Amino acid sequence: MGEFELLAKVRARLPPAGPRLRLGSGDDAAVTVPGGATATSVDALVEGVHFRRDQAGLAAIGRKALATALSDLAAMGAAPGEAYIVLGVPPDLSEEGCLELLDGAAALAADTGTALAGGDVTRAPVLTLAVTVVGHAPEPERLIGRGGAGPGDLLVLTGEIGGAAAGLLLLDDPALGRELSEETAGLLRRRQLDPTPRLRAGQALAGAGATAMIDLSDGLGGDAAHLAEASGAGVRIDAAALPLSKGVAEVAAAAGREPLPLACAGGEDYELLAAIPPERLGDASIAIGEAAEATLTRIGEVVAGSEAEIRLPGGKPIDAPGFDQLDR
């Protein structure tokens, strides 16, 4: 199979051009008429670094690659627009495998209203995906960066954390789930393998007046520090308020770990951490409720200074620096 044949088969799976996407895959470039402001993010996933083919099916790998890229758009409060996928194909991946992987991404694209608008296919020593996503907003001010939080803002968190870290432990050693029902263990594995980009929640928080927002890819500890640094402020998080996914405590105990540090340092939950002025919290809660995607929990506040602290009841800080992927 050659590049052109595979690209033709891929193209047959893509949606037709629409009002914004005027010319899709198959030309030198895709043509769009964006209007307003755009948010653009690129993300790479490499076999052996970010995933293992023996732990996740090909469709799940394709789906997660797009999900993690879209999560960056969610963190900007952008509406998803177009996605472009570069696929590095190793010698042992068949044409059917490539299409299964792209079908996984295409299913999430359809779920989220994202147009797969183009891509590139090349040989590579290991399965490699690079995903570019473009999101849209009526004006640049409606896109929320990491740097706008100020002292007095509240910190809110969508959904629950720790599930992806516990799921990864379970994938590496299923015996750690011996205290869990099969359903709970399955949900934890899915938190690792099939994260949900909080696109509706992100747009709701942006619309409700969030001053800064970030998605939890590196872990709450690290990502809270990123938000604090970009905002030139400190953040103080109350560990007792953190909503942990069901089963995290059991898996942590079985692994000889403390659940809160595991949840705060583990990464890959892809929930949103946002700063919001206290008087906007009501609006945000209503908007999140209407988006019906995830709960919203108040977990702390923005303070003067520059430190990101997660404190246990009694004041002891948790050491959860967030992982640094190159050092992982």
Place this chain on the structure above:
Amino acid sequence: MGEFELLAKVRARLPPAGPRLRLGSGDDAAVTVPGGATATSVDALVEGVHFRRDQAGLAAIGRKALATALSDLAAMGAAPGEAYIVLGVPPDLSEEGCLELLDGAAALAADTGTALAGGDVTRAPVLTLAVTVVGHAPEPERLIGRGGAGPGDLLVLTGEIGGAAAGLLLLDDPALGRELSEETAGLLRRRQLDPTPRLRAGQALAGAGATAMIDLSDGLGGDAAHLAEASGAGVRIDAAALPLSKGVAEVAAAAGREPLPLACAGGEDYELLAAIPPERLGDASIAIGEAAEATLTRIGEVVAGSEAEIRLPGGKPIDAPGFDQLDR
């Protein structure tokens, strides 16, 4: 060195935000205010497939990765806007090496008025680059796809071809250049290692009324076939009219190859092939002259049918199917 430290050093090299790029690297996504229409293209380069580190310096690899991506924008007639670079870093590439590579891309970005707006860095088994470029035009009709050529249009070519193929032969076996001056051999190697995206020429041709356009990445034979197929027409190219780079004939002879088939099948010249109505050829020539980037040569015409033929004087066709990268 970790991902965050490297990203911080990379970021310090990037240009500040401007009127279109409101928020650059360092947040979850870059924020732009495009206006009009955008052309978006992604391209991947993998060590051992597209380049060898022993044949090209790191700065040259970074520069070529961006150049080949920008060439797709040139082929749309788009003005270059933003670029996003994913870097897969192998174990034997140092932080200094990464920065040298990105400096190479940044130099071409500065030369072409492209803003390096973001990226991602990850570990990878071999050096891997995925480049996303976004170009701009006042309206979607000003972006020229491959599919608009009709019978009666003339085919024009920017610059010269064959140089990149001859340069690759020289890189693999320097002895093939024994009949050449060092200057000519050096120019041929540069055609392979440091291609020039024909951005000004592409915009000039789009403005002059080109009906279809493609850049020569796969070789004239293959790329002319792509243009013909997308346009639902045939193309007939006069091989005697083709402008070959100086030294191609000598390298081909030393390698026991015919120069015209080598030039037509070799690929990577990154010149533009455009279809244009005869009455617009004068405007196009003037516009290309003003762009002062490359010559413009009339090489054939668009005809009824579906075949892409390159004919020698006397009518014998050249077999130059263009390479298919996965089969390379």
